[in-house]
Amino acid sequence: MEGTSGGEKAAPLRPGIRDTVVRAAGGAVAALEQLAGGLGTAVVALGVLLWLALAAVTAPLGLGLLMAPKALRALHSLAGRERDRLGRWGPEVIGPGPAPTRLRLALVDPTTHRELRWLVRHATLGFLLGMVGVLLPLMAVRDALFPAYWRLMPQDTSSTSLGFGPAQTWAGALAVALLGLGWIAIIVGLTPGMARLQAAPGRRLLSAGPDVDLSLRVAELTATRAAALDAHAIELRRIERSLHDGTQNRLVTVTVLLGAARRMAARDPAGADEILERAQGAAEQALAELRSVARGILPPVLADRGLEGALTGLAASCAVPCRIDVDAPARCAASVEATAYFVVAEALTNIAKHSGAEEATVTVRSHGGRLRLTVTDDGRGGADEDGGSGLTGIRGRVAALDGTLSLTSPRGGPTTLEVELPCGS
Structure with missing residues (x-):
């Protein structure tokens, strides 16, 4: 009776399962990159928030009035950086026009108010999510690889990244590795949502407010109309080049060959037939190029x-x-x-x-x-x-x-x- 050989290869993953695994892993890696990038701006946001708080506290003494313009410029600059960062990971975040840096104008400016609300949320929730996004892969690597180095650890060192329970047996080391696999599952399952949650305040608060939506929409439509006209002009030039450099030259060749064949028909019928065959080949090439140009305009x-x-x-x-x-x-x-x-x-x-x-x-x-x-x-x-x-x-x-x-x-x-x-x- 036949048995299963020890060298038999495991069945490969089906294409659908493989696509799902690859897509999930890629999404998790992208989410971790977004969270790490958000942590960078969140650290700066925390500094700017403390700067603005210090300016507000010292305003009665006059020092805060001197600090406010620079703090507001830092706020607007950071908001611009965050719009650029969010645009690299999704739809572009279109901001309003330049915000004021003079304190009196900033106090009544809706854009500054929205940026301040984003600053508070990003310096707190965004910072927390970014820290978790950075720590999760470190914890996953540390715990998943624990069986490879647990014997080298000091006796009283905690075995897990959570800081409890020294592992003294192989069973304990493998249990830590299972915890590492759990971290990996958390990364794959939760980090995409965490990245969206970290980005949500910026996408909502740093985009143009309803009071400037109309003017931005007009500017956007103007830009897209200009882009459409440019694309149309480029397409016309492409069609003109294709007709001029390809089809027109083929048709000129056909005309010349037909004239030569007509002149040779009486004195050299065999030579005239050869020229006519060449003319037919050139005409077929011209027809193929015309079909290619037509398909480029609107595929039938x-x-x-x-x-x-x-x-x-x-x-x-x-x-x-x-x-x-x-x-x-x-x-x-x-x-x-x-x-x-x-x-x-x-x-x-x-x-x-x-x-x-x-x-x-x-x-x-x-x-x-x-x-x-x-x-x-x-x-x-x-x-x-x-x-x-x-x-x-x-x-x-x-x-x-x-x-x-x-x-x-x-x-x-x-x-x-x-x-x-x-x-x-």
Whole structure:
């Protein structure tokens, strides 16, 4: 009777489970980085808060009146740094205009009031969450690796990172290691929520208030309109170059070859047939280039097969294995579907060229009049919008339709690109 051989390999994780594990680990690492970054600004926030408190206490003596302008400048500078930090880990936080630093004006300025409220919360709750985010991985490493070094520890040293119970047997050392695995589970399960909780006051209080929303919206629409016009001009130049440098030259060649064949027809029929074959080849190449230009303007596959069929075609031609998951029962506006198609096409091109990924996933959902795209890969991460990888072009296309784009790409991966578009644009 056959038995299980000792050298038999364990069954590999199924792709779905592997994706879940990789996604959870990447999310935990990104959350720890966010919490550590938030701890840095929270430490500074605590100092600024004490500075402002000292200025308020010494105001009756006149010293606080001299300290207040510099303290307010520090507050506004720190708030600007926090907006930049939050923008690196999610949607951009657009702040209002410059806040006053003169005490009399600051006392009635709504932006300063909102920044002060954020300062108190970030210096307390944000500081606490940041400390926990920094200590958790240290405790996890310390306890999980305890069996490797417990015999080297002094006799009365506590075995756990919580500071109780010296381990004197292997069973106790393994129990400490189990505690380390518990810390890892806490990191994976709770740190993403902790990072969101730490960032929530900044996203709510440091963004523009309702009194300036209208002017900011006008400025935002003006900027996106300018970006759309620039993108349109760039696209027209691309089409013009394609027609001028490719198709037009092919058609000129066809014209020249047809003229030569007509002149040779009477005296050298065989030579004329050869020239006609060359002319036919040039005409076929010109036709192929025209089709390529037409597909670049608006892929006909969108009209024929819809967004799901078009994205399935993109996945089939991608160099990296790609899984498509589309749940969008209702058709969106043609401009929205075209933008979604080009976003996915550019994202898959970037994945194939730069990520070193083994697998990519494209998820499309339609809900509440919004079309949400998510493109994820298990590559090396570290995607940089300023690095010339096409992300700037994607952002421009999305902004032209009043959509939103967010990119999460920590070093080591995974990379997640999320785009949300209004279905009726």
